[in-house]
Amino acid sequence: MSNIFHKIVTKKVQMDLIYEDDMVIAFNDINPISSTHILILPKTFIATLDDIQEKHEKILGRMLFVTAKIAKQKHLNRDGYRVVINCKQHGRQEIFYLHMHLLGGRKGTKKFY
Ligand code: AMP
Numbered sequence: 001m002s003n004i005f006h007k008i009v010t011k012k013v014q015m016d017l018i019y020e021d022d023m024v025i026a027f028n029d030i031n032p033i034s035s036t037h038i039l040i041l042p043k044t045f046i047a048t049l050d051d052i053q054e055k056h057e058k059i060l061g062r063m064l065f066v067t068a069k070i071a072k073q074k075h076l077n078r079d080g081y082r083v084v085i086n087c088k089q090h091g092r093q094e095i096f097y098l099h100m101h102l103l104g105g106r107k108g109t110k111k112f113y
Contacts, residue, residue, distance in 0.1 A: 001045070005097035009043055019070055023062045026070055026102075035105030036074055036081070040067050046098040049087040067102050076104035 007013040008027065015027035018038055029037040042059045046052060052060065064083075071077050081104035086093040 003045075003095065003097050005041055005095055005099060006045060009041060009045075009097075019066060021062075021066070023059050024066050026066060029101070034103045036076060036102065038070060038074075038102040040070075040100040040102060042098060047096045048093060048098060049085050051098070063100055067100055071102060071104065074104065076102075080104070 001007075004013060008015045009025055015030075017025070017027050019026040019040075022043070024040060024042055026038050026040045029039050040063050042056075042063060044056070044059060046056060046059075067083055068077075071081050081102060084101040084103065085091075085098070086101075
């Protein structure tokens with residue numbers, strides 16, 4: 001698979017690792033739009049949020065749990081942060097491998113990015 005996030009998950013391409021366990025991996029976004037911009041991915045390939053199935057419930061729960069854990073570690077929880085999932089073209093999803101954006105460290109002027 002030529003998908004860049006698949007290559008990252010399978011360690012064929014390097015990234016700036018933040019967190020990893022048996023289900024998810026988190027790393028710094030290569031082109032951050034806020035002082036903290038971390039991506040959280042499942043290790044199981046899911047192309048978009050539209051492709052999730054009941055069998056993915058545990059993975060999705062882990063993604064959210066890990067996101068909140070990282071936010072605490074980065075001390076983002078005091079002032080707050082934003083979690084974004086872009087889905088398909090109208091959601092402006094660029095990479096078709098499900099991922100969440102953890103954005104923090106600035107006062108956003110836009111509601112969404
Ligand atoms: P999305 O529009 O939700 O698909 O977001 C894709 C994100 O992946 C963008 O914020 C990119 O900056 C980020 N990105 C693309 N390639 C890499 C990479 N090799 N390592 C880290 N982040 C990446």
